[in-house]
Amino acid sequence: MLGYIIRRVVAAILVVIISSMFVFAIFFLGPTNAAAVICNQNGRCTQERQALLEHSLGLDQNVVPAYGEFAKGVFVGRTISTGPGAHYDCSAPCLGISYVTKEEVTELLKDKYPATLSVALVGGVVYLFLGCTLGILAAKWRGTTTDKLLVGSSLIVSSIPYYLVALLAWLFLVNEFNLFPKTGYFPITDDPVKWASGLLLPWLVLGVANSPQYARFGRGSMVETMSEDFIRTASAKGLPRNKVLFKHGLRAAIVPIITIFGLDLAALLAGTVFTEKIFDIDGIGKWGLEAIPVDLPVIAATVLVGAVLVVAANLIVDILYSFLDPRVRLA
Amino acid sequence: MTEVLHAREPQPEALPTSDSDPFLVVENLTVQFPTHDGLVQAVSDLTYCVGLGQTLGIVGESGSGKSVSSMAVLGLHDEKRTRMTGSIRIAGKEVVGASDQAMRRIRGKEAAMIFQDPLTALHPFYTIGAQIVEAYRLHNHVNKKTAKQRAVEMLDLVGIPQPDRRVDDYPHQFSGGCGNAR
Ligand SMILES: Nc1ncnc2c1ncn2[C@@H]1O[C@H](COP(=O)(O)OP(=O)(O)O)[C@@H](O)[C@H]1O
Ligand SMILES: [Mg+2]
Numbered sequence: 336m337l338g339y340i341i342r343r344v345v346a347a348i349l350v351v352i353i354s355s356m357f358v359f360a361i362f363f364l365g366p367t368n369a370a371a372v373i374c375n376q377n378g379r380c381t382q383e384r385q386a387l388l389e390h391s392l393g394l395d396q397n398v399v400p401a402y403g404e405f406a407k408g409v410f411v412g413r414t415i416s417t418g419p420g421a422h423y424d425c426s427a428p429c430l431g432i433s434y435v436t437k438e439e440v441t442e443l444l445k446d447k448y449p450a451t452l453s454v455a456l457v458g459g460v461v462y463l464f465l466g467c468t469l470g471i472l473a474a475k476w477r478g479t480t481t482d483k484l485l486v487g488s489s490l491i492v493s494s495i496p497y498y499l500v501a502l503l504a505w506l507f508l509v510n511e512f513n514l515f516p517k518t519g520y521f522p523i524t525d526d527p528v529k530w531a532s533g534l535l536l537p538w539l540v541l542g543v544a545n546s547p548q549y550a551r552f553g554r555g556s557m558v559e560t561m562s563e564d565f566i567r568t569a570s571a572k573g574l575p576r577n578k579v580l581f582k583h584g585l586r587a588a589i590v591p592i593i594t595i596f597g598l599d600l601a602a603l604l605a606g607t608v609f610t611e612k613i614f615d616i617d618g619i620g621k622w623g624l625e626a627i628p629v630d631l632p633v634i635a636a637t638v639l640v641g642a643v644l645v646v647a648a649n650l651i652v653d654i655l656y657s658f659l660d661p662r663v664r665l666a
Numbered sequence: 667m668t669e670v671l672h673a674r675e676p677q678p679e680a681l682p683t684s685d686s687d688p689f690l691v692v693e694n695l696t697v698q699f700p701t702h703d704g705l706v707q708a709v710s711d712l713t714y715c716v717g718l719g720q721t722l723g724i725v726g727e728s729g730s731g732k733s734v735s736s737m738a739v740l741g742l743h744d745e746k747r748t749r750m751t752g753s754i755r756i757a758g759k760e761v762v763g764a765s766d767q768a769m770r771r772i773r774g775k776e777a778a779m780i781f782q783d784p785l786t787a788l789h790p791f792y793t794i795g796a797q798i799v800e801a802y803r804l805h806n807h808v809n810k811k812t813a814k815q816r817a818v819e820m821l822d823l824v825g826i827p828q829p830d831r832r833v834d835d836y837p838h839q840f841s842g843g844c845g846n847a848r
Contacts, residue, residue: 478746564786571740571781572801573774576766583789661836662790 339665340654347646351639356402358638359631363398367628369434370394391416392434405431405635430639431632440636444619448640450520451618453530454537454610455603461542463596466549467589473550474557475580486554489547500544501537501613508536518614537614541607553592560588590659594652601648605641669732671722671739687758688717690739690777695752695762697734697743705749708734712752738762740779741769775805788837794821795833 370389374380389395393404393416407413408429415423415432423432430440473485492500508514515536523530560566561584569583570576606620623637657663673689697709709731716722724732737743739754741761754761756777761769781787788797798817799810806813814833821829832840 564781564783565789567737567742568781568787568797569789570742571773571779573770573772573804574800575770586791587789660791662838 336657336665340650343650343653347650350646351642354642355406355635355639359402359405359635360398362628362631362634363394363401365628368394369629369631372629373434430636433626433633434630435626435633440632443622443633444636444640447617447619447622449522450616451604451606451611451620453520453523453534454541454607454616454618455600457534458538458541458545458607458610459596459600459603461538462545462549463592465542466546467553467592469546469550470553470555471557471580471585471588473554474561477558485550489550492544493547493551495544497544498609498613501540501609504536504540505613518616520616520618534616537607537610537616540614541603541610549592549596552595553588556588556591557584560584563587590656593659594656597648597652597655598645601644602641604648605644606637669724669736671716671724671736673716673718673720687755688715688720689757690716691753691755692735692739693753693755695735695738695754696750697731697738698749699747700749709738736779740773740777741766742779774801784840785837790837793834793836794840795835798833 368389370385370392371380373392374385374388386395393401396404404413408415408425408427408431410427412427412429413425415425425432425439425441428441430444432439433443436443469485469489473482476482505518509516509518516532518536519533521529521533561580565587566579566583569579574583606623607616607618608620608624610616611618611621612624619637619640623634626633626637628634654665657665671690692712692714695709695712696707699706699708712731712735714722714724724736726732734743738750739756739761741764743750750762752762756772759768759772761772788794792800795814795817798820799813802808802813802816803810808816818829818833821833826832
């Protein structure tokens, strides 16, 4: 088990390093010249000023030493030149400083991450429970009108693009009819009530829009499990129907759902882009989106966070699996 | 494959049965499954009876309805997907058309079934001890410890070596049905 975990962690680190290289290279070598954009921000841009900026941002370097510098910052920190003659000491873990706001990316990340965490964790739990509950009920009443209604409505909801659901919810429920409080992120440590009321609608929208997928998956997993021989054994013992359904059926049916949820949650935690953008929540999804295509350090940081989360989630899911299913041996 | 029906000697707590009626009576049992391709006639007009202390072996080619008729005795067919006519009486109680509630008290107590493949017939995520204890405690008011002792005794009775240890194993840790440790 320990050997397995060590091997997986090493592989995970490699994946993160490689993906960080790719992102860095794509934006570094990409068509947008960050120096030109920044230079043009305050009007009078001259050839010399742009060249100076390019130099101070390190954009005139080769991509390999530039990445080396970036990587060095992550582990030991580095000194960044912020303009002619000006320097900034960025201590490890240094993800650089934003080209646009000149703030330390690590600090910004710490600042923005709680919002994304709040949206993703609660929203994810909402759709897991909502979806699974509907799916289990549909499986329990398989073939009945209730089942058909549940399956049908889940198809309808899941065929509407998510951003549209979110946008309409915001337009009507907040902007037009004020049925929900104004959305946004307020730290839970400052005011838990404000935190919850600002995120209430995003949680609901995220929950409702994603639940059909889990309802269908939960239903399928449950129906399949209920046709297993061991379910017949449970009934043959004289167990009440609900115990057969929950203790024996759900216990087995939930395992693949937990697996999918783990990976799904990782993707959410890496940034709920549409949700944050539409509901005006200052998380890393919106931050990363707004950094494109200029603010390379910010983009690199958000992608790095995403890669770490997805890789970690894969590892956690695999380990969790061996606890949920005694037949699985990690080796 | 054969299905073996065995009616135990009466136990002290067993319900008294009328002397005229054998313990298990199956009369004119017909089991049909409506499917998309039409009606499947799985069992037609089956009649037999088993008295207390008797053993009846049902032999027949594959697909002849041995499993379907035996499962009908425990009322294990999904009533929405099955058409059953005739009569099955266990200790005088009618099974055909009985409620799930009523069947629950019969299943695992007056009538029980041992399924063919232990690896699929047992829940993969619970230890065999837990699964035996669960069945035993459904019908006997004893605490978990006593029930587990009974489970160990039962494993010993069927010749499983080191039953006190094997009771905490999962079904997949047993090799194909012969009860020998891998
Ligand atoms: N749920 C079902 N739906 C439709 N047909 C079934 C179902 N269960 C069993 N059958 C059919 O009933 C017949 C009898 O099956 P079975 O009792 O399992 O035979 P066996 O004597 O081998 O145990 C077979 O033709 C089988 O295909
Ligand atoms: Mg059979």
